[in-house]
Structure formats: structure tokens, C-alpha cells
Amino acid sequence: MRSVLKKNILVVEDDPDIQQLVTFNLVKTGLHVTCADNGEEALEALEREQVDGIVLDLMLPGMDGLALCRRLRRHEHTGKIPIIILTARGEEDDIVAGLEAGADDYVTKPFSPRVLVARVQNALRRRGESDRPGAAPPREPGETVTVHGLTIHPGRHEVLADGMPIRMTATEFTILLLLAGKPGWVFTRQQIIDHSRGLEYLITPRAVDVQIFGLRKKLGSLGHLIETVRGIGYRMKE
Numbered sequence: 001m002r003s004v005l006k007k008n009i010l011v012v013e014d015d016p017d018i019q020q021l022v023t024f025n026l027v028k029t030g031l032h033v034t035c036a037d038n039g040e041e042a043l044e045a046l047e048r049e050q051v052d053g054i055v056l057d058l059m060l061p062g063m064d065g066l067a068l069c070r071r072l073r074r075h076e077h078t079g080k081i082p083i084i085i086l087t088a089r090g091e092e093d094d095i096v097a098g099l100e101a102g103a104d105d106y107v108t109k110p111f112s113p114r115v116l117v118a119r120v121q122n123a124l125r126r127r128g129e130s131d132r133p134g135a136a137p138p139r140e141p142g143e144t145v146t147v148h149g150l151t152i153h154p155g156r157h158e159v160l161a162d163g164m165p166i167r168m169t170a171t172e173f174t175i176l177l178l179l180a181g182k183p184g185w186v187f188t189r190q191q192i193i194d195h196s197r198g199l200e201y202l203i204t205p206r207a208v209d210v211q212i213f214g215l216r217k218k219l220g221s222l223g224h225l226i227e228t229v230r231g232i233g234y235r236m237k238e
Contacts, residue, residue, distance in 0.1 A: 006032040006194050007052040007124055012042045012068070013086070014060055018109070022055055022086070025113040026120065032190060039063030043071075046078055048186050048232060053124055055116070058087040058098065066101045073102035082123035086111065147180050148225050148237060161222050171196055172215050175208075179226060184238030186229045208233075 009026050013019040014037050023033045034049055036042040038060050045051065054072075058065035065085065072078040082105075085098045090108035098106050104123045107116050145152040151160040157173060159166045168176065178187060178195050187195075189205040212234055216223030225237045 006030060006191065008032045008034060008050060008188075008191070009120060010034050010036060010042060010045055010049075010051045010054045012036045012039065012054060012060065012065070013057045014038060015057070018057075018086075021113060022116065025117050026055075029117050029121070031120070032188070032194075037061075039065070039068040042068060046072075048229065049188070050182075050185050051078075051081055053082045053084070053120055055084050055086050055120065056103070058085060058089055058094075066097060069098070069101040069103055082120075082126070084116070084119050084123055086116065145177065145180050147183055149222055150176075150180060150219070150225070152177055152180055161219050166218050168215075168218065171211055172218070175211055176215055176226075179234060179236040183236045186232055186235045188233040192233065 009031050011019055011022050011026070011033055013022065013035070019035055019037075023035060026033050034045050034051065036045050039062055042054075042056075056065050056069060060068070063071075065087065069083055069085070072081065072083065083103045084105045084107060085103045086107045086109065087094070087098075088109040089098075095106050095108075104126075105119050107119055143154070145154070149162045151163075152158070152173075153160075154177060157170075159168055159173065159176065174196050175192055178192065189208045192208050193205065212226060212228075216226055219225070227235050227237055229235055
């Protein structure tokens with residue numbers, strides 16, 4: 001069984017109450033949320049995580065939201081991520097400025113959480129999975145994955161390490177295929193859990209660490225290819 005990873009929304013908001021409200025409502029609808037209190041933290045999050053959409057306040061400490069929006073639109077890695085501005089600035093000139101800076105949508109405070117969630121989901125649908133920045137071309141079901149001496153055959157549930165077959169459980173295989181499918185991408189423990197749900201047992205954050213330990217051991221000299229990103233999760237070496 002192959003589950004779909006939850007979309008990850010970056011909420012850039014310095015007001016903790018609003019940040020919590022937005023996070024709660026997005027998570028409630030099945031989205032994953034990463035939070036940043038300012039533009040600098042947002043850029044750091046974008047470097048370490050795959051982000052599918054951004055909810056962006058304009059009045060931020062340091063780099064303001066418009067400057068951040070323009071910066072994101074200039075770079076290939078972030079240029080196509082949907083951006084929904086959420087701000088108390090509701091004048092026509094403010095809205096025009098936000099849209100001209102590259103925002104996909106504009107929501108003014110006070111706001112309806114249901115409306116905001118609908119706007120986010122609509123932006124994700126419009127942009128589509130294939131347009132996510134940095135996304136690898138979609139693989140056909142069962143297509144072989146080859147990376148750093150590893151060969152993974154999804155259809156045959158087979159893993160070769162330097163040509164030698166490695167026996168793996170269904171959970172180990174699913175996690176390895178996820179990481180190897182996008183070398184360099186950092187997957188959080190929660191994303192790995194969501195991807196593996198419904199396999200052998202209810203996987204937990206601690207169980208993810210145990211699975212990774214087992215994977216590294218089975219891969220032997222290639223085990224180092226699975227890198228730990230401290231405080232976040234794991235990735236396959238690029």
C-alpha cells in the first residue's frame with residue numbers, strides 16, 4: 001500500500017496566537033505545518049524541508065513579507081510554491097502590491113479559518129503536484145530506482161546493494177523507496193509515518209528511528225547514505 005504524503009504548509013507569522021490558530025485549522029484538514037516567526041526562519045525552513053505552500057504575513061520583524069515574497073519568486077527552488085498572504089493590510093493598494101510581488105492569493109485579518117483553509121487547498125490544487133519546485137519527474141508505478149549503488153525494484157519488492165540482494169520488511173522497503181526516490185530531500189519523521197501508515201504496524205516517531213537503524217545495518221557499507229538531519233528527520237545523500 002502506497003500512501004500519499006501530506007502536503008507541508010509553511011506558516012510565516014510572528015503573532016503566536018494567529019500562528020497557532022492557522023496551524024490548528026490546517027492540521028485539522030490533514031495538512032502538515034511548519035512554522036516560522038520571521039523571514040529569516042522561513043528561508044531556513046525552505047532550505048531544509050520540502051514545502052508545498054506558504055501562508056505569509058506581511059508585517060514581520062526584519063525582512064517584511066513583500067520582500068520575502070519577491071525573493072522567493074526570483075529563485076527556481078521556491079518560484080512556484082503557492083503563496084497566500086494573510087495580513088491586516090486590507091487596502092486596495094496593499095492587495096495590489098501583494099499580488100504584484102507574486103502572491104497567489106490575499107486574505108485579510110480578521111479572517112475566517114475555513115476560508116483560509118479553502119484558499120490554501122485551492123492554491124495547492126491549482127499548482128498541482130508536478131509543479132512543486134525541485135520535484136523530480138514523476139515515476140511510473142513500478143519504475144526501478146537507482147542511486148549510489150542501490151537498485152530498488154518496487155514491483156518485485158527487491159533491493160540490491162552493489163548488486164547483492166537485501167531482504168527487507170515491508171516498512172523498511174517503503175521507507176527506503178521514499179528516501180531514494182528524492183535524494184537530498186529531507187523527510188520529517190511525521191512524513192515518513194504518513195507514508196508508511198497501514199503497513200505492518202502503527203509506526204511512531206521512535207519506531208521510525210528504529211527502522212532507519214535497521215535499514216542502515218542491512219545496507220552495510222551503503223548505510224551511510226541515509227543521513228540524519230538533526231531535529232527534523234532523514235534524507236538520502238544527494
